Amino acid sequence: MISVASSRREQASRVLQQHGALMVLALLVIVGSLAFDSFATAGNAASVVVSSSFLAIIAIGMTFVIISGGIDLSVGSLFVLGGVLAAYGSQYGLLMALALPLGACGVVGLLQGLVIARTGMAPFIVTLAGLLGVRGLMLAISQEGATTYLVKNPAFASLGQGELLGLTYPVYITAALALVAMVLLQRTGFGQNVYAIGGNEQAAALMGVPVARTKVTVYVMSALLAGLAGALNAARLSSGVTILGIGLELDAIAAVVIGGTLLTGGAGGITGTVAGVLLLGVIQSLINQVGNLTSAFQQVVSGAFLALVVVAQRLLSKAQRLS
Amino acid sequence: MRRTDLEAVLEAKGISKRFPGVLALDGVHLALLPGEVHALVGENGAGKSTLIKVFTGVYHPDGGELRHLGAPAAFGTPLDAQRAGISTIYQEVNLVPMMSVARNLLLGREPRGRFGVIDATRMYAEAARILSGYGVETDVRRPLRTLGIGAQQMVALARAVAVDARVVIMDEPTSSLEPREVETLFGVIRRLRDEGIAVMYVSHRLDELYQVCDRVTVLRDGRVAHTGPLAGLDRLKLISLMLGRDLNEVKAGGLTRFSRDRHRAADGQPPAVEARGLTRRHVLDGIDVSVRPGEVVGLGGLLGAGRTETAKAIVGAMPLDGGQVLVAGLPLRGGSTTAAIRAGISLLPEDRKAEGIVPTLSVRENIALAALPSLARAGVVSDAKIDRMVEIFMRRLRIKAASPNQLVSELSGGNQQKVLLARWLAVRPKVLLLDEPTRGIDVGAKAEVQALIDELAAEGLGVLLISSDLEELVEGADRILVLREGAVVGELTGDQVTEERIMATIAEQSDDMVTIAERSDD
Amino acid sequence: AKSEEPQSAPAATSTAGQQVVQSPSGSAGPTCTLDQFGGKKFDLKTATVGFSQSEKEANPFRIAETKSIKDEAAKLGIANLKVTNAQSQFSKQITDVQQLIAQGVQLLVIAPLNSDGWEPVLQQAAAKKVPIITVDRKINAKACSDYLTFIGSDFHEQGKRAADRMIDALSGKGKVAILLGAPGNNVTTERTNGFKERITEKAPGIQISFEQTGEFAREKGQQVTEQLIQSNPDINGIYAENDEMALGAVTALKGAGKEAGTIKIVSVDGTRSAVQGIADGWLHSVIESNPRFGPLAFETAQKFLDGQSIPDKVIISDRDYDTSNAKDSLGEAY
Amino acid sequence: MTELTSKPAFRTDLKPRIFAWVQDYGVYAAVLALLLFNVLFTPHFLDASNFRTQFVQVTPIVIVSLGMALVIGTQGIDLSVGSVMALAAALVALYLGYGALPALIVAVIGGAVVGAAGGALVAYVGVQPIVATLALLVGVRGIANVLVPQLVEFRNPDLIALGSSSVTGIPVIVLIAAALTLIVLFVVRRTTFGRQVVAIGGNRSASELSGLPVKRVLLIVYVISGLLAALAGVLATARLQASDPTSLGLFIELSAITAVVVGGTPLTGGRIRVLSTVMGALLMQLLAATLIKHNLPQSWTQMVQAVIILAAVYATRERANR
Numbered sequence A: 001m002i003s004v005a006s007s008r009r010e011q012a013s014r015v016l017q018q019h020g021a022l023m024v025l026a027l028l029v030i031v032g033s034l035a036f037d038s039f040a041t042a043g044n045a046a047s048v049v050v051s052s053s054f055l056a057i058i059a060i061g062m063t064f065v066i067i068s069g070g071i072d073l074s075v076g077s078l079f080v081l082g083g084v085l086a087a088y089g090s091q092y093g094l095l096m097a098l099a100l101p102l103g104a105c106g107v108v109g110l111l112q113g114l115v116i117a118r119t120g121m122a123p124f125i126v127t128l129a130g131l132l133g134v135r136g137l138m139l140a141i142s143q144e145g146a147t148t149y150l151v152k153n154p155a156f157a158s159l160g161q162g163e164l165l166g167l168t169y170p171v172y173i174t175a176a177l178a179l180v181a182m183v184l185l186q187r188t189g190f191g192q193n194v195y196a197i198g199g200n201e202q203a204a205a206l207m208g209v210p211v212a213r214t215k216v217t218v219y220v221m222s223a224l225l226a227g228l229a230g231a232l233n234a235a236r237l238s239s240g241v242t243i244l245g246i247g248l249e250l251d252a253i254a255a256v257v258i259g260g261t262l263l264t265g266g267a268g269g270i271t272g273t274v275a276g277v278l279l280l281g282v283i284q285s286l287i288n289q290v291g292n293l294t295s296a297f298q299q300v301v302s303g304a305f306l307a308l309v310v311v312a313q314r315l316l317s318k319a320q321r322l323s
Numbered sequence B: 001m002r003r004t005d006l007e008a009v010l011e012a013k014g015i016s017k018r019f020p021g022v023l024a025l026d027g028v029h030l031a032l033l034p035g036e037v038h039a040l041v042g043e044n045g046a047g048k049s050t051l052i053k054v055f056t057g058v059y060h061p062d063g064g065e066l067r068h069l070g071a072p073a074a075f076g077t078p079l080d081a082q083r084a085g086i087s088t089i090y091q092e093v094n095l096v097p098m099m100s101v102a103r104n105l106l107l108g109r110e111p112r113g114r115f116g117v118i119d120a121t122r123m124y125a126e127a128a129r130i131l132s133g134y135g136v137e138t139d140v141r142r143p144l145r146t147l148g149i150g151a152q153q154m155v156a157l158a159r160a161v162a163v164d165a166r167v168v169i170m171d172e173p174t175s176s177l178e179p180r181e182v183e184t185l186f187g188v189i190r191r192l193r194d195e196g197i198a199v200m201y202v203s204h205r206l207d208e209l210y211q212v213c214d215r216v217t218v219l220r221d222g223r224v225a226h227t228g229p230l231a232g233l234d235r236l237k238l239i240s241l242m243l244g245r246d247l248n249e250v251k252a253g254g255l256t257r258f259s260r261d262r263h264r265a266a267d268g269q270p271p272a273v274e275a276r277g278l279t280r281r282h283v284l285d286g287i288d289v290s291v292r293p294g295e296v297v298g299l300g301g302l303l304g305a306g307r308t309e310t311a312k313a314i315v316g317a318m319p320l321d322g323g324q325v326l327v328a329g330l331p332l333r334g335g336s337t338t339a340a341i342r343a344g345i346s347l348l349p350e351d352r353k354a355e356g357i358v359p360t361l362s363v364r365e366n367i368a369l370a371a372l373p374s375l376a377r378a379g380v381v382s383d384a385k386i387d388r389m390v391e392i393f394m395r396r397l398r399i400k401a402a403s404p405n406q407l408v409s410e411l412s413g414g415n416q417q418k419v420l421l422a423r424w425l426a427v428r429p430k431v432l433l434l435d436e437p438t439r440g441i442d443v444g445a446k447a448e449v450q451a452l453i454d455e456l457a458a459e460g461l462g463v464l465l466i467s468s469d470l471e472e473l474v475e476g477a478d479r480i481l482v483l484r485e486g487a488v489v490g491e492l493t494g495d496q497v498t499e500e501r502i503m504a505t506i507a508e509q510s511d512d513m514v515t516i517a518e519r520s521d522d
Numbered sequence C: 001a002k003s004e005e006p007q008s009a010p011a012a013t014s015t016a017g018q019q020v021v022q023s024p025s026g027s028a029g030p031t032c033t034l035d036q037f038g039g040k041k042f043d044l045k046t047a048t049v050g051f052s053q054s055e056k057e058a059n060p061f062r063i064a065e066t067k068s069i070k071d072e073a074a075k076l077g078i079a080n081l082k083v084t085n086a087q088s089q090f091s092k093q094i095t096d097v098q099q100l101i102a103q104g105v106q107l108l109v110i111a112p113l114n115s116d117g118w119e120p121v122l123q124q125a126a127a128k129k130v131p132i133i134t135v136d137r138k139i140n141a142k143a144c145s146d147y148l149t150f151i152g153s154d155f156h157e158q159g160k161r162a163a164d165r166m167i168d169a170l171s172g173k174g175k176v177a178i179l180l181g182a183p184g185n186n187v188t189t190e191r192t193n194g195f196k197e198r199i200t201e202k203a204p205g206i207q208i209s210f211e212q213t214g215e216f217a218r219e220k221g222q223q224v225t226e227q228l229i230q231s232n233p234d235i236n237g238i239y240a241e242n243d244e245m246a247l248g249a250v251t252a253l254k255g256a257g258k259e260a261g262t263i264k265i266v267s268v269d270g271t272r273s274a275v276q277g278i279a280d281g282w283l284h285s286v287i288e289s290n291p292r293f294g295p296l297a298f299e300t301a302q303k304f305l306d307g308q309s310i311p312d313k314v315i316i317s318d319r320d321y322d323t324s325n326a327k328d329s330l331g332e333a334y
Numbered sequence D: 001m002t003e004l005t006s007k008p009a010f011r012t013d014l015k016p017r018i019f020a021w022v023q024d025y026g027v028y029a030a031v032l033a034l035l036l037f038n039v040l041f042t043p044h045f046l047d048a049s050n051f052r053t054q055f056v057q058v059t060p061i062v063i064v065s066l067g068m069a070l071v072i073g074t075q076g077i078d079l080s081v082g083s084v085m086a087l088a089a090a091l092v093a094l095y096l097g098y099g100a101l102p103a104l105i106v107a108v109i110g111g112a113v114v115g116a117a118g119g120a121l122v123a124y125v126g127v128q129p130i131v132a133t134l135a136l137l138v139g140v141r142g143i144a145n146v147l148v149p150q151l152v153e154f155r156n157p158d159l160i161a162l163g164s165s166s167v168t169g170i171p172v173i174v175l176i177a178a179a180l181t182l183i184v185l186f187v188v189r190r191t192t193f194g195r196q197v198v199a200i201g202g203n204r205s206a207s208e209l210s211g212l213p214v215k216r217v218l219l220i221v222y223v224i225s226g227l228l229a230a231l232a233g234v235l236a237t238a239r240l241q242a243s244d245p246t247s248l249g250l251f252i253e254l255s256a257i258t259a260v261v262v263g264g265t266p267l268t269g270g271r272i273r274v275l276s277t278v279m280g281a282l283l284m285q286l287l288a289a290t291l292i293k294h295n296l297p298q299s300w301t302q303m304v305q306a307v308i309i310l311a312a313v314y315a316t317r318e319r320a321n322r
């Protein structure tokens, strides 16, 4: 007979690793509040939360992709495409303002997913091509980026600008999406399939997981969420700005990984990702609080922070395995 | 009991399957009847796993027809096959290591609560209930990878059987199971048979076949060499069918693998390697082992007794809390595998797929891997030297490959194992630690490997042999250390080396359960 | 470390290259006063002032711009100046400004990365009645209500003036290539449109046979030009939408063994290296885009706080550099 | 071997062999196709000066890709290469006062140090390569910009000569890239180190148990990548005749990864194809040149690149056994 139970300590350190980002976040907030008077104000907190919400939406989609063992580099381009199409579509009403970007981004996600699932090409390369192609598409429909479509539809604009209790609607939308994503990931067969193919694709296939369908779904979701984030952002900015989203995919990946999701797939979660996004936002806010760092120093500090956070994460998880 | 006039549940009619350079299956006919246990046997690379993968929709046949319940069937994916009631345990444990035990066990049929959402509480309870039926008591929330490989195999088994299956296919299910677990498994198989389910059973352990199987199909080089009832079939006849050799020839060779006489390990000689007080929390508890030149030392014990850990600790592949390893009387520095190999100790790991082969490299590169430093001058490798060495080992171990340049991942399991053995012999070790060296190896190859162990010991090599096959252990080892809960609980020498004594030593003072966890909850 | 000795160029004097307002204030267009805007008067010296820079301080323009704002603030004794840098990410700039507002700044000077998309910032600033002065690029919104005023150059006009120079250089005939700025950038769009409009309007003999982006960077300008002169050897002029790309083009021409001046290069910005390039004969002319916004920005703010009326846009007059003035103006170039 | 003879003889199928050929030599075919297109439709394409231009422009990417191929072979990835180029440019500007050679040496050491930092994070701390090098991507460019905040022109004749002179008509930097390619090819094919790199990428725990110095090899691989990136940075700087830490090497990591993957080296590691990587880089260079020469707008350029990358990788992908 084999009998192996988990010790309480083991469970505790597992929790520790999963919520490492959350704890670093709490630490930073405390330090920031002590160091700067204007840091722990409602206004500043709101600005961090509001501006993080768009990255969070993208990162939620990215979490699914990464847990499934893939990666999606096209989200930055999809974000800007979504914004431009939403602004363009808003001329024809609220419905078009949402349907157009979601439709287009969904199709891109579907294509990427199909190529990845059916040909076995590396997601990195397929979505890298997506990054290029989608940005090209965006440039084509905005006359090489020269045309900025403006959002004239008040209903759509309010989707991005309307406020409730000092926070704009996108924050609530993000929160709702995060909750849905959590349930999806932890409590549905689809979520289990995502973990399974990320953990061991071959085994998952042998266990009867519909690998191709799950992969396609994951990339469609990621693209839809990126498009939605773009559309909401366009509503917030009242225009389809064309110079957005460069390097956004790296931010999203960084947030997901800081949140404790393994890039190799098979493990991770939404809470960590949300914490990771907020962590990036808070770091930026702290840099702004200092108020006089040159741009170059800001980069050094961000890079150092990122390194610090991942090393801390890593050591925490090592400690877990040793105990 | 068995009724041959029954309609086949699953039938292969002239199935062929080609891989680049190999015709793995060549017009195979096989009918699986309800309520029978059908043995599928054959040498390594005969095509057993390939046939199973064709049955389960992993591979698509190049020729022939698959019939399911009398109608032509084409399974596009394993999922299709599963839906048709065909459930499988594969040769290599194929589960998701990072997911929890419960989620692995119930993936795809988790109990649902409100809104169709998974009910976690019920899932864990159900998983625990199912597993305890297979003698596995564990926290089903922990990741599967933290379980020993045998326990993982039991989870895979439980998973396969728990579905509403009409056909259950098992590809070497016992290769990582303990005798007691094998009994549990046989109980399950007999129950399935009585329920009218067709069971296909692949194993290289002939004893097992005679214990549970009704009929047998022998594959040789991708073709069916024989099909018929097992009961009347003589053991030697079966072997001669598998090997494709004359019955008399096999008779002459006999079934003996190891030479009966003990090695003459010079008793006066100092140990080639000596481990003192190997300790690691929850795993190893002050283990002392020594191996003298020309001696084969066996490590016995139940699953999870710490045999693999002991071996890994000796080669420095596992961090220790205490203890040291001495080679020729001098302590091994650094605790790294590199140092151990340089000092002449090598380990053939237990988990071939995860720790053995490098799947992207050829047979040739895999064999040469560990010996590279000695095959190079100033960091530049000599291809001529490698070729010569690879050729020798491929011939000596009879490695079946299209060419030395074939990818090792394309070989059958047994041949992969031989490649690994070649890798370790190539570094000319003084002491060889073999962790389940004959797992998944056919009778022919097994005899070869065992003969090889003998031969090496005779040449003065020290061997530490870990095997769950008690017969192998008894026949091969001069001296056996029995481990339990990470500690040596007995040493058997000379005439004490018998299966009964091993079992007795394991059982002594031992309660029903080996609870590592209870120790860790101090 | 020991770097090369700097090239000997006359050091810029403190007032050299000062911005000059094109249209005398209040002479034309709508104006704005404190009352109209609805804000409250405060003392600039003790106030918290925010400056949001759009791009890294890595090219001469941005360096000079940030430095000018900081220097002027120091000169005026404004102790509490908060500077943020959006590192060319528009979303970050929006957040930056929002956080500046949250930190309680009373006056905002913004160098916008983009003209559109300022809605959330403007709303927030309006709610707190924080006056915004945008420098170098415009914001597409209502002056004196959404924001206070704009100080900067007219990029469209710069394009037109560059076209005039090109027409001059080629005597109205020939083939011209454009090295475009970063795609999607307002500056790129306006400098391109201005140039093309003027060419079609005044010199139908000039054909624009090639336009590729050099992304405002020297290396990219060099690479594109190398491809260009190889496949279009008959090109007569190159219009580079900033100096860096023009200088990259010069390196490419040198590498291809061309003589100085055989291909006429006109560019926009007025960095010191470009003006030196004119003196060396490689560039034909450079249209200035003056980044020294500090004095004018704070002067405008002070006027506004004093209750005077200020114009809704302050267009500065940019000079041109060509062979006639390049050597003498080196000290004024940035 | 001997057993082979007892196997039933197999038909020689043509189709799989064509597949295998395309998989191995797809990049070469794609380069040829693109050359053919250009010869037919691009004016002045066959001029010697054109080939010179293309080769010169592709050198930094080739050099960076060589290091990237090694890193990818270990199942890693190095996103920091562009920033290392920038750092090298900054260091060259700072130390050029001592002469071209000392400046070059300092720059290359700087690259090695960054590589060592990344390698240490990956090998010893166990951080995932993509995140470790992402942190370096951000931080190292920051450092480069702190050291040299803006573009600096230089006049050092040695350095300018390095960037613009030729030997028997072939630009020096192209010769350097060719030499480096041969060295890396030799290392991968013929040295113990090369085999170890590939084995580690193929199965890390197997390599550990086989006594390979896994951590050290990983560290060295990242150091090499840093070295090569720094060298590429110096050469690009020499060619530009100015040190530009701000924009030098931006996004080159993506080009390099593309070159490696288009060349048929899988991102899953365990395999390195050096010459095909160079071909991959050439393919991307030729493609960019073609699009520029035909004056396509940016939107089209990016979409066409996307399609070509997909097509090339599709051709060279590992086929599933079905």
Ligand SMILES: Nc1ncnc2c1ncn2[C@@H]1O[C@H](COP(=O)(O)OP(=O)(O)OP(=O)(O)O)[C@@H](O)[C@H]1O
Residues within 6 Å of the ligand: B019, B020, B022, B023, B024, B042, B043, B044, B045, B046, B047, B048, B049, B050, B051, B091, B409, B410, B411, B412, B413, B414, B415, B440, B442, D321
């Ligand atoms: N994916 C593959 N690619 C190429 N050849 C393969 C592949 N899978 C199996 N083969 C070849 O097909 C033949 C049959 O292999 P198979 O795995 O079915 O043998 P087996 O009877 O299960 O052997 P074992 O007892 O060692 O598991 C072998 O020669 C093997 O090398």
Ligand SMILES: Nc1ncnc2c1ncn2[C@@H]1O[C@H](COP(=O)(O)OP(=O)(O)OP(=O)(O)O)[C@@H](O)[C@H]1O
Residues within 6 Å of the ligand: A004, B146, B147, B148, B149, B150, B282, B283, B301, B302, B303, B304, B305, B306, B307, B308, B309, B350, B468, B516, B520
């Ligand atoms: N982190 C851990 N905490 C507690 N127990 C563990 C941990 N990791 C592994 N174990 C247990 O330690 C035991 C040792 O496993 P292992 O399989 O190596 O032993 P073994 O004697 O070599 O058995 P066999 O070779 O037959 O599988 C296993 O039962 C495993 O479940």
Ligand SMILES: [Mg+2]
Residues within 6 Å of the ligand: B048, B049, B050, B091, B171, B412, B413
């Ligand atoms: Mg098999």
Ligand SMILES: [Mg+2]
Residues within 6 Å of the ligand: B307, B308, B309, B350, B435
């Ligand atoms: Mg074991």
